[in-house]
Each structure stands twice: as C-alpha cells, then as structure tokens.
Amino acid sequence: MKSSVFLFFGATSAFLGVAFGAFGAHGLKTMISPEMLAVYKTGVEYQMWHSFGLIVIALMQQHDMQSRLLKWAGGLMFLGIILFSGSLYALAILNLPILGAITPIGGVSFLISWSLLIIFSGKKSSHNKRYKSSRY
Numbered sequence: 001m002k003s004s005v006f007l008f009f010g011a012t013s014a015f016l017g018v019a020f021g022a023f024g025a026h027g028l029k030t031m032i033s034p035e036m037l038a039v040y041k042t043g044v045e046y047q048m049w050h051s052f053g054l055i056v057i058a059l060m061q062q063h064d065m066q067s068r069l070l071k072w073a074g075g076l077m078f079l080g081i082i083l084f085s086g087s088l089y090a091l092a093i094l095n096l097p098i099l100g101a102i103t104p105i106g107g108v109s110f111l112i113s114w115s116l117l118i119i120f121s122g123k124k125s126s127h128n129k130r131y132k133s134s135r136y
Helices: 005-027 034-061 068-094 097-101 103-130
Strands: none
Touching: 005 034, 005 068, 034 068, 034 103, 068 097, 068 103, 097 103
C-alpha cells in the first residue's frame, strides 16, 4: 500500500506536539504568566488531538486513495494545526493579542475537516449497504 502524506504530517505533528508540550512544561513555566501558559497548553492539546486525526485520515486513505473528501479533510486539518495551535503558541510566547484573531480560522478549518470526515463516513456506509453480499 502506498504511504500517505497525512501519515507523515500526523506523525511529525505528534512528535512536535510532545516536544512543544515538554518545552512549555519545563522551559516556559517561569517565563510566561499562568494565563499564557494555559493558552500554550491549549495549543499543544489541540495539536495532539488533530495529529491523531491526520493519522486516522491516512489510515482511511488506505481504503480509498482517490477520495477528495479525505484529501480536503487532511489538508484542512493540517492547516488548522498550523493556524490554531501555531497562533496560540505565538500568542503565549510573544504576548501579541492580535495573533488571537488567527486562532478562529484554524478552528473553522478543524470543524470543516471533521465535517468532511462525517460526510465521508456516511458515503462509505451507504455504499457498503448497497453492495453488501448476502450469505444466501
């Protein structure tokens, strides 16, 4: 089976999420306010969850490599990680409130991505019901 770019992005993002989490817990703890540390931790949490989402998309692509829904879902999920988590990291470290305006764009990317996965799962289940073989 052909490997997916989303597997690479998901695994890389998860690796970086662990690294960023450790940096936040150990390196930033004394450098930024508790409020900004909480913002930073939210970025790490969302990065990790959506890294696993990218890996799931990569696994789903093994069954349907040509699905445009999965390609869009993966691309938007990756974009969401960059915009959502990246803006929270920058906001926490640089303390520039204007960066918070980018965060909702990443959140919308996440929502659209998950919506596309919902649509994909509905199409796959209805396709499987129509062509399910009978034991009779």
